[in-house]
Amino acid sequence: MLAKVLSSALIGIDAILVDVEVDLAPGLPSFATVGLPDGAVKESKDRVKAALKNSGYDFPARRITANLAPADIKKEGAAFDLPISIGILAATGVLKGGRLRDYILLGELSLDGGLKAVRGALSIAVAAKRAGLAGIILPAENAPEAAVVEGIDIIGATSLSQVVEFLSGREGIDPCRIDLQELFSSGCDYGEDFSEVKGQEHAKRALEVAASGGHNILMIGPPGSGKTMLARRIPTILPRMSFEEAIETTKVFSISGLLENGRALMAVRPFRSPHHTISDVGLIGGGTTPKPGEVSLAHNGVLFLDELPEFKKNVLEVLRQPLEDGRVTISRSLLTLTYPSRMMLVAAMNPCPCGYLADPTHPCVCTPIGIHRYRSRISGPLLDRIDIHIEVPAVTYRDLSDRGEAESSLEIARRVGNSRRLQLERYRGTKIHCNAQMPPRFIKKYCELDTAGNRMLELVTDRLGFSARTYNRILKVARTIADLGGSEHILEEHIAEAIQYRSLDRRAP
Incomplete structure (x- = not known):
């Protein structure tokens, strides 16, 4: 039968x-x-x-x-x-x-x-x-x-x-029902806040810009300066996930077998921080039985790579496609799989192998050749895909002992949310969600500069040897800074601030 x-x-x-x-x-x-x-x-x-x-x-x-x-x-x-x-x-x-x-x-x-x-x-x-x-x-x-x-x-x-x-038909089983509204409200507590971070106002501003436009960011600073602490609080200022984003993210965790017992939906943006010994398959996905990697588990959230130069070079290089396309394609003889990987990359590194280059209280013991070799572990094409490079200096005693209340994540998230709403309105009817995803034709349309801004960007691009990709990144970041300030046009000060956020990819004039 x-x-x-x-x-x-x-x-x-x-x-x-x-x-x-x-x-x-x-x-x-x-x-x-x-x-x-x-x-x-x-x-x-x-x-x-x-x-x-x-x-x-x-x-x-x-x-x-x-x-x-x-x-x-x-x-x-x-x-x-x-x-x-x-x-x-x-x-x-x-x-x-x-x-x-x-x-x-x-x-x-x-x-x-x-x-x-x-x-x-x-x-x-x-x-x-x-x-x-x-x-x-x-x-x-x-x-x-x-x-x-x-x-x-x-x-x-x-x-x-x-x-x-x-x-x-001999026994009835009641269908399972859940309250989606309660799921979202009960699962949105991150447990961390920017008010706990002392000092580092310049770094906080850069992170606010990065979160507003969905830009990738690299933090450079000595050990103990708070890079990891800042990175872990980035999800708290990102816009809350929509239902569609929550479904996508939950799907990735579900097929990976990583959905926590009793959790029906991922209501908070994921934060993934793999160790620097991870393999390329672990980061991107694949294997004999293909599974999503860390870049897909960070979909709609944050992928944090601490001690960036310590990652194997071949592992970092495979990041280039997901950073550019927002997805990972894994081809096998019998099938081709595509996993989503639209995430915000946050990386951190020391300025030199010992970590104390230009630190006023700790002498650096590294040679110029050692510093060059350390920084060259990160390739130029990968740096081009990171929109913002920011220096995070050591925190002073005055900042640590300050008993005043720092700005909370809720206040920063409010400004980020206003900026994101401007961007969603601007790109309505397209598949673009934030400024970092703008293709060249949109950059030409929405990133027009005045005479002073053009002059400044031309001077800096020629003298410091920025690549064409870096030029576009600066325009995208400037567009985000203008959105945060509520400005319809990109002004000279917006370009100046965006240029400050590029440091590792300059060549001497």
């Missing part, structure tokens, strides 16, 4: 429908899974057999063939345990009814028939709604995550027998 059940497979951060076809034929008892399954899917036959027997069902002594269609897409993970089991029960006549084609089934089976959590529940729920299905049946642990998608029934089950009873 033949039975068909619906399931789903992940491709990138999205999901597609998979037909699980189970055929029982006469012959020697065997169990074959076809349709390009990986090792975990092939091993499902042992889990399925034990789960069926321990749940009180007979395992047929027949030649069993489970086909996962479409057959040209690789199937990964243990989420096919549940649909294969239900397919076997339907083929043997234990399970009857017309509800099998109304729901997507997914879940890993334990040997006693219990259901374990799987990856990608949110993406699969989106696919179910797009296909016009009644809903999905999945482990109860994944139900809150999938319930973010409204308009379909999310049936959370704890065991194989409970799923059988539900599909047979």
Whole structure:
């Protein structure tokens, strides 16, 4: 006999429908899974057999063939345990009814028939709604995550027998419901604030400009100057995530298996800070079984690279495509995956190997050759893609002992939000969200300079040897500074401030 059940497979951060076809034929008892399954899917036959027997069902002594269609897409993970089991029960006549084609089934089976959590529940729920299905049946642990998608029934089950009873109509399971408004309000506390940072007003201003325009930023300063402390507070001044951004970000964390237990939606912007020993695959994504890397986990948030020159050079160079395109494309022989990576890069480094170049209280022990070799670990093309370079000097005792209250993240975020609203209005109808994403034709349209500004930028570009990309970066940053000041036009002082934020890519005149 033949039975068909619906399931789903992940491709990138999205999901597609998979037909699980189970055929029982006469012959020697065997169990074959076809349709390009990986090792975990092939091993499902042992889990399925034990789960069926321990749940009180007979395992047929027949030649069993489970086909996962479409057959040209690789199937990964243990989420096919549940649909294969239900397919076997339907083929043997234990399970009857017309509800099998109304729901997507997914879940890993334990040997006693219990259901374990799987990856990608949110993406699969989106696919179910797009296909016009009644809903999905999945482990109860994944139900809150999938319930973010409204308009379909999310049936959370704890065991194989409970799923059988539900599909047979003998037991009802209430669909999972969540309050999206409460999720957003309860999950927006970062626990950190810019009011805790003493001094560093110039650096705070640069970070405000970077957050307003979505610009990448590099902080250069001695150890203990507060670079990491400043970086960790950048998400607190970024605009709150929209529902679409939260869905995208949650999808990435869900398929990576990194969504915290009990968290249905990522309501805060992610902050990722990988160690400098990370590999290029760990940063960009990929591997034998492709998974998103840190640049994708930081999508719609902040990627912080501390001690930037300590990262391997080949690792830093692979950053160039995601910084430019906002996505990562991973090609394999059987498929090509694209992961989103629209994030704000925040990097930090010491001015020299010992960290105390030009520090008034600590002598620098580095040689000029050593300093040059240290800084040359960061290539020119990568520096070109970082809009703002800012020096973060050591904090003085007067600043540390000051008992006054510094400006809070809420006040800075208010100005950043006003600037972002101007940009969204300016780029309405396009795929651009902030000034940092402007293509050349938009730079020409929205970054016109007056005579004084043109003269200043021409003089600096010729004398300091800025590249064409650096020239465009300066115009984008100047546009953001003008937006923060509420100015429709880019003035000379806006250009002057933007030029101050370029330091590492100058050549001597």
